[in-house]
Amino acid sequence: MASITSPMPRDQEAWNEAYDRLVGFLHTFALGDHAYVSQLALNLLHQARDLHRQDPSRDPVTLTMEQAQKRLAKWLATNLEQEGTAPSHILAAGTIALLLSQVYRTAPTSFLANPLPEELRQALRETLLVTGPDLNVSSMTPRHFDYGPMLQFARQTWHRWDVKEFIVALLFWAGIYIVFYWWLSQLL
Amino acid sequence: MSAPTPPTDDFVVRRSVFLGLSIFLTATGFVLMLNSYSGQHKSWEDYVCVGVFPLLFSQIAVGFTLALFGFFDRLRGGDRHHIMRGPWREKEDSVPLAATAIVIPVYNEEVARVSKAVANMWRSLEKTGQIEHFDFYICSDSTDADHWVEEECAWLSLCQKLNAFGKIFYRKRRHRINGKSGNVADFCRLWGKRYRYMIVLDADSVMIGPTLVRMVRAMEANPEAGIIQTQPYMVLGTSLFRRVLQFSSHVYGGLFSQGCSMAQMSSGSYWGHNAIIRVAPFIEYCDLPLLPVPDPGKRHVLSHDTVEAALMRRAGYGVWIAYDEPGSYEEGPPNLSDMLTRDRRWCAGNLQHFWFLFARGIEMGSRLQIWIGLMSYLCSPLWLIFLVAGSFGAYFRARFLTLSAAPEDLGAATSSGAGLLLVLTLVLLFLPRLLGLLTTLPRARQFGGIFRLLLSALLENLMSVLMAPVLMMFHTLFVLLTFSGWQIKWTTQNRADTGLRFTHCLALYGWLTCLGLITYPIAGQFLGHPAIWLLPIFAGWTLAPLLAWVTSGRRLGRIFKSCGLFVTPEEAQPPPELQGLGDDGAELPPSPLWVQALLSPYVQAVHLSLVRQGPSGDGGAPTQSLAELRERLIRDGPQALDAKEKLRLLWDGETVFWLHQELWARPGTQLHPSWIHLQTECGNNRLLSDYLMAR
Numbered sequence: 074m075a076s077i078t079s080p081m082p083r084d085q086e087a088w089n090e091a092y093d094r095l096v097g098f099l100h101t102f103a104l105g106d107h108a109y110v111s112q113l114a115l116n117l118l119h120q121a122r123d124l125h126r127q128d129p130s131r132d133p134v135t136l137t138m139e140q141a142q143k144r145l146a147k148w149l150a151t152n153l154e155q156e157g158t159a160p161s162h163i164l165a166a167g168t169i170a171l172l173l174s175q176v177y178r179t180a181p182t183s184f185l186a187n188p189l190p191e192e193l194r195q196a197l198r199e200t201l202l203v204t205g206p207d208l209n210v211s212s213m214t215p216r217h218f219d220y221g222p223m224l225q226f227a228r229q230t231w232h233r234w235d236v237k238e239f240i241v242a243l244l245f246w247a248g249i250y251i252v253f254y255w256w257l258s259q260l261l
Numbered sequence: 262m263s264a265p266t267p268p269t270d271d272f273v274v275r276r277s278v279f280l281g282l283s284i285f286l287t288a289t290g291f292v293l294m295l296n297s298y299s300g301q302h303k304s305w306e307d308y309v310c311v312g313v314f315p316l317l318f319s320q321i322a323v324g325f326t327l328a329l330f331g332f333f334d335r336l337r338g339g340d341r342h343h344i345m346r347g348p349w350r351e352k353e354d355s356v357p358l359a360a361t362a363i364v365i366p367v368y369n370e371e372v373a374r375v376s377k378a379v380a381n382m383w384r385s386l387e388k389t390g391q392i393e394h395f396d397f398y399i400c401s402d403s404t405d406a407d408h409w410v411e412e413e414c415a416w417l418s419l420c421q422k423l424n425a426f427g428k429i430f431y432r433k434r435r436h437r438i439n440g441k442s443g444n445v446a447d448f449c450r451l452w453g454k455r456y457r458y459m460i461v462l463d464a465d466s467v468m469i470g471p472t473l474v475r476m477v478r479a480m481e482a483n484p485e486a487g488i489i490q491t492q493p494y495m496v497l498g499t500s501l502f503r504r505v506l507q508f509s510s511h512v513y514g515g516l517f518s519q520g521c522s523m524a525q526m527s528s529g530s531y532w533g534h535n536a537i538i539r540v541a542p543f544i545e546y547c548d549l550p551l552l553p554v555p556d557p558g559k560r561h562v563l564s565h566d567t568v569e570a571a572l573m574r575r576a577g578y579g580v581w582i583a584y585d586e587p588g589s590y591e592e593g594p595p596n597l598s599d600m601l602t603r604d605r606r607w608c609a610g611n612l613q614h615f616w617f618l619f620a621r622g623i624e625m626g627s628r629l630q631i632w633i634g635l636m637s638y639l640c641s642p643l644w645l646i647f648l649v650a651g652s653f654g655a656y657f658r659a660r661f662l663t664l665s666a667a668p669e670d671l672g673a674a675t676s677s678g679a680g681l682l683l684v685l686t687l688v689l690l691f692l693p694r695l696l697g698l699l700t701t702l703p704r705a706r707q708f709g710g711i712f713r714l715l716l717s718a719l720l721e722n723l724m725s726v727l728m729a730p731v732l733m734m735f736h737t738l739f740v741l742l743t744f745s746g747w748q749i750k751w752t753t754q755n756r757a758d759t760g761l762r763f764t765h766c767l768a769l770y771g772w773l774t775c776l777g778l779i780t781y782p783i784a785g786q787f788l789g790h791p792a793i794w795l796l797p798i799f800a801g802w803t804l805a806p807l808l809a810w811v812t813s814g815r816r817l818g819r820i821f822k823s824c825g826l827f828v829t830p831e832e833a834q835p836p837p838e839l840q841g842l843g844d845d846g847a848e849l850p851p852s853p854l855w856v857q858a859l860l861s862p863y864v865q866a867v868h869l870s871l872v873r874q875g876p877s878g879d880g881g882a883p884t885q886s887l888a889e890l891r892e893r894l895i896r897d898g899p900q901a902l903d904a905k906e907k908l909r910l911l912w913d914g915e916t917v918f919w920l921h922q923e924l925w926a927r928p929g930t931q932l933h934p935s936w937i938h939l940q941t942e943c944g945n946n947r948l949l950s951d952y953l954m955a956r
Contacts, residue, residue, distance in 0.1 A: 090928065090929055094925065097941055097944035098925050099944075100945060101860065101944050133928075134926065134928040134929070135926045135928065138922075139926055142922060142926070161915070164862070164918070165865070165869040165918070166866075167866075168862045168863060168865070169863075169870055172867075173421065202426065204431075204870050205430050205431075206396075206427075206430065208452065209451070209452055209453070209454040209455050210454075211450050211453045211544050212450070212544075213449050213544045215549060216548070216550070219620060219621040219622065220553055220620045220621075221619045223616060223618070224553050224616075227554075253312075254308060257303075257311060258303065
């Protein structure tokens with residue numbers, strides 16, 4: 074008790090930080106009742122201090138926030154009747170339920186409160202987030218496609234670079250051009 | 262699946278008239294061109310001009326013929342063979358609807374704009390009483406972590422606001438393969454079987470409910486139809502550039518589409534958005550083949566729509582243009598620079614289509630579409646060659662005349678053939694615009710009245726004349742870059758009319774000013790009077806930076822609007838589906854938003870619910886590199902990570918959950934100072950929860 078009533082300056086600094094962090098965290102739930110948030114924070118902080126007495130090597134911030142997360146997970150699991158579910162799952166599903174049911178807004182003082190009134194529990198449990206319809210997988214693959222004469226022409230051009238063939242092609246097109254030039258000069 | 266019988270119609274007559282008239286006009290121009298050279302000394306530049314001319318002139322002839330077809334079709338009150346005018350229209354309401362997905366691919370788009378558009382379309386569909394047949398899919402390919410998280414929040418907010426859980430879905434693709442076409446194909450693979458039709462939209466598209474319903478009914482009533490493309494009109498422009506574009510799309514666009522529809526019928530165009538597609542044949546026949554090029558990185562078809570339409574036709578299904586269906590909208594590029602960015606992509610895509618021009622099994626109508634698309638960009642270098650060769654020809658001829666002192670041999674510009682050719686060219690260029698204007702006159706009131714409509718059309722023509730040489734030079738550059746193998750990246754289209762900086766315009770278009778200022782005096786010196794014909798080109802080049810700059814901002818757009826110029830029907834009477842879409846200052850959640858997925862329990866929960874793998878919950882050990890990344894983020898702050906690293910973290914549900922716990926639980930000495938600030942901001946900011954709950 075002595076360490077609580079007359080804390081060392083370093084320790085006090087850590088607990089102040091723990092309090093600020095906890096209040097900041099609770100505010101992210103957008104609870105409308107600020108007095109309740111402070112009350113909740115003090116309550117959680119008190120529990121953390123008790124734990125700290127048992128294990129003074131733990132950092133107050135870490136201890137406080139772990140306590141808050143644990144309590145939140147337990148509270149959500151109890152009210153969603155999903156005890157035994159992994160905390161990461163229950164925290165995600167429960168927080169969504171909290172958001173969609175708007176319990177945080179309509180009844181801010183019920184946040185982390187036990188027991189939760191039945192209608193609020195019902196509201197939480199009824200909330201369902203449909204993220205996507207069931208997959209109905211189809212196979213969509215390109216059909217055989219015949220690019221026709223251009224492909225053959227291109228393949229011959231790209232894959233068989235040969236100086237001799239290049240000169241022949243050059244002479245061929247030069248011949249075509251000369252014939253075309255001659256034809257135009259006759260025409261005009 | 263067996264392909265249905267192709268529709269029987271009077272294809273042959275229409276196509277014969279279309280091709281015949283186009284060829285006749287091209288041949289007439291060519292004969293006049295040859296005639297203008299008769300009895301003169303010919304040099305190499307004349308042969309170049311003669312060689313290039315038919316290709317150039319054929320494009321003008323095709324455009325003119327399409328406009329003429331469109332005008333004729335309007336005069337006779339529409340095409341009775343058209344799919345949208347079948348007997349089903351008499352008992353339209355009795356045609357049952359089928360499950361339809363509205364697919365909206367997004368890629369780092371303005372999230373608030375997309376959300377509002379979805380909300381407006383939803384409400385419009387609700388009014389029709391047919392909402393139960395439609396589901397919305399926002400298919401994200403966003404590569405920016407902030408966009409991703411904002412899209413997730415916007416999705417939740419949208420579902421909450423519209424009570425649309427289970428009707429509006431959000432899907433983020435992990436591997437962004439094959440751009441937009443890959444995004445749509447991914448939807449088809451995952452959920453395509455659930456729907457008979459899908460309506461593909463762009464991020465800037467809006468369609469009104471009655472039109473969406475009618476499209477589905479048209480498909481139901483015509484089982485041989487594979488794609489029906491609506492005519493999207495440009496809307497919501499505030500910059501002068503965009504307002505001019507949307508005016509032009511309203512006055513002339515519909516006429517060309519109608520002409521195209523009349524000439525092509527069931528071999529029409531598909532533009533990749535604002536169109537309804539029969540899903541089953543699309544899945545079976547329309548996956549894009551790889552291009553047979555040596556470089557594996559360049560085998561993907563960049564511009565998918567034309568190829569998909571060709572594949573659909575090849576499978577025996579019709580591709581139609583519903584040219585007169587109202588309520589199909591899109592937004593145009595806000596300024597010249599953004600239009601050129603878009604054109605560069607389109608140019609690369611259209612030139613790739615060359616592969617399909619001679620492919621086996623492609624229908625004649627599809628080949629024609631591919632050819633027109635190809636030539637729309639190839640014409641620019643050809644035009645430049647024609648101009649340069651023509652100018653040299655004129656110079657040598659003028660020099661020859663001076664030396665020979667033979668006044669009777671006045672050269673091409675003054676011969677009767679050249680005169681007639683000039684008249685024919687001007688007619689082919691401007692008559693379609695005149696016809697478009699004529700068909701708009703009965704609705705002149707929607708465009709601000711007859712006087713303002715005519716004045717707007719005059720100014721639009723002036724702007725087109727000045728823009729054309731600028732586009733020619735840039736398109737030539739794009740063609741050369743594409744041929745040289747320069748890789749084109751698909752980028753997000755800018756849709757904000759925020760204006761361009763003059764320094765940007767000077768840097769981008771200054772070389773054209775220099776070109777204009779240097780070449781015009783030279784041309785004047787060497788060509789003499791004929792140089793006057795080149796004045797619009799030189800003027801366009803010289804004024805390019807100024808033109809790009811003044812047309813990009815809203816100020817001039819507002820002035821013209823207040824004068825009643827470039828007014829469009831949607832500006833005069835905005836439909837409810839467009840309301841709020843052009844507004845600024847949307848309620849934006851705090852930034853950087855991706856950090857909120859780590860700090861805010863609500864945003865984190867939404868993210869974890871949507872990331873498919875989800876948190877494993879068993880605390881499985883991350884890979885070493887991922888563990889290092891996590892620690893770096895905590896130690897060095899969010900700004901220490903690059904875009905790819907942010908995405909990597911967000912994709913791993915376990916990591917997101919772990920980081921949320923650690924960022925709140927670690928003492929300040931172990932965190933980067935920016936985290937303390939972000940935690941405070943996250944705790945104090947109610948905007949986020951308000952945004953999520955759409956209050």
